[in-house]
Amino acid sequence: MLDDVSTAPIPEAEKALFAFVDRLNDAPGDVRREDVERLKAAGWTDEAVYDAVSVCALFNFYNRWIDGTGVQGLSPAMYERSAKRMAAGGYLPAPPPGAPPPSSSGEPER
Numbered sequence: 001m002l003d004d005v006s007t008a009p010i011p012e013a014e015k016a017l018f019a020f021v022d023r024l025n026d027a028p029g030d031v032r033r034e035d036v037e038r039l040k041a042a043g044w045t046d047e048a049v050y051d052a053v054s055v056c057a058l059f060n061f062y063n064r065w066i067d068g069t070g071v072q073g074l075s076p077a078m079y080e081r082s083a084k085r086m087a088a089g090g091y092l093p094a095p096p097p098g099a100p101p102p103s104s105s106g107e108p109e110r
Helices: 012-026 033-041 046-069 076-089
Strands: none
């Protein structure tokens, strides 16, 4: 998928979304109504397009902020640890030490 999203084994709607985000990143001044209409024709709602643009914009902001302020990236070991935590619990904060792991059902623990 990283090499060529057009040949990736994902739904066509997702390919259209990734192509749009690529265009938004590479040539934001060239994005036109037709680009959004292609997404809508692929099944995406106005809200989904708005969310995609917002996420793209925020990541661009944060990348520039990190580069401009000199914030350092994590070590490879920390990225691996973070990936395992996110795979288990998404964007939820890590539980305090000694707490039980999050529920695997997606439902909050009662």
